[in-house]
Amino acid sequence: MLELRHIVKKYDDKVILNDISLSVEDGEIISILGPSGGGKTTLLNVILGITPISSGQILYDEEDLSHVPMQKRGFNIVFQDYALFPNLTAYQNIVYGLRNKPNISTKEEVDDLIRLLDLKEHAGKRISQLSGGQKQRVALARTLVMKPKILLLDEPLSALDGVIKESIKDRIRQIARQYHLTTIIVTHDPEEALTLSHRVLILNGGKIAQFDTPERIIHAPADDFVKKFILSQLQIKRDNIFRLFEQSHASATAH
Numbered sequence: 001m002l003e004l005r006h007i008v009k010k011y012d013d014k015v016i017l018n019d020i021s022l023s024v025e026d027g028e029i030i031s032i033l034g035p036s037g038g039g040k041t042t043l044l045n046v047i048l049g050i051t052p053i054s055s056g057q058i059l060y061d062e063e064d065l066s067h068v069p070m071q072k073r074g075f076n077i078v079f080q081d082y083a084l085f086p087n088l089t090a091y092q093n094i095v096y097g098l099r100n101k102p103n104i105s106t107k108e109e110v111d112d113l114i115r116l117l118d119l120k121e122h123a124g125k126r127i128s129q130l131s132g133g134q135k136q137r138v139a140l141a142r143t144l145v146m147k148p149k150i151l152l153l154d155e156p157l158s159a160l161d162g163v164i165k166e167s168i169k170d171r172i173r174q175i176a177r178q179y180h181l182t183t184i185i186v187t188h189d190p191e192e193a194l195t196l197s198h199r200v201l202i203l204n205g206g207k208i209a210q211f212d213t214p215e216r217i218i219h220a221p222a223d224d225f226v227k228k229f230i231l232s233q234l235q236i237k238r239d240n241i242f243r244l245f246e247q248s249h250a251s252a253t254a255h
């Protein structure tokens with residue numbers, strides 16, 4: 001179990017995370033949702049260990065990790081820009097982290113992941129020959145071969161379009177279940193958060209506005225902020241979809 005106790009993060013005098021306390025069970029999928037600048041990425045980085053906290057405690061299975069360096073925490077992150085090596089093949093990228101720690105995953109385990117993420121036919125291709133969704137799957141595989149105790153994802157789906165997004169969401173769900181892997185995902189899309197995760201953490205101005213199941217967020221929003229935020233984000237999405245329809249209709253009639 002991951003536990004955060006009264007986490008405060010300040011940059012100079014500015015409070016970015018303001019007294020965050022929560023716990024996450026093993027195998028849970030958590031989404032972090034909230035307005036831009038609300039502290040989502042900062043919270044992920046604090047858990048990962050690249051950003052030191054100002055005060056509070058981070059525990060994993062009751063061990064205090066608050067001042068344990070990132071490499072020793074055993075968590076891992078997939079960044080939004082994937083950060084893959086463009087000159088290596090997909091396979092070489094996936095096994096890259098194993099070169100210093102070859103015993104973490106067997107060849108069979110690597111092959112299983114490649115199969116699970118549907119990358120078999122792409123394994124020999126260079127990164128530059130892959131689509132966005134394929135790159136995202138390579139980035140996921142590369143992180144998973146290291147068997148992290150917690151998988152952190154910062155906006156993993158934002159660059160992908162509808163169908164691919166759905167298939168990667170399915171994969172994330174399947175991996176979390178199969179490997180019993182705690183997964184924490186930052187997103188700005190409430191639909192994604194509400195459909196993908198067991199619980200949703202809504203951050204506003206560095207504070208927890210609500211941390212609850214999707215059902216309760218929808219049916220029992222903690223306050224006006226949560227209600228308006230979810231509704232306005234869903235509305236923006238709806239408006240964008242309508243705009244797309246209108247545009248395609250306009251271009252179809254113009255031809």
Ligand SMILES: Nc1ncnc2c1ncn2[C@@H]1O[C@H](COP(=O)(O)OP(=O)(O)OP(=O)(O)O)[C@@H](O)[C@H]1O
Nearest residue numbers: 011012016034035036037038039040041042043188
């Ligand atoms: N290294 C830093 N130094 C100073 N301030 C920072 C630093 N990193 C982030 N901040 C500030 O912390 C606040 C929260 O940033 P953060 O990146 O966590 O937001 P976010 O919720 O991930 O936003 P977005 O949805 O835009 O990605 C912002 O006001 C940001 O300017």
Ligand SMILES: [Mg+2]
Nearest residue numbers: 040041042186
């Ligand atoms: Mg961010």
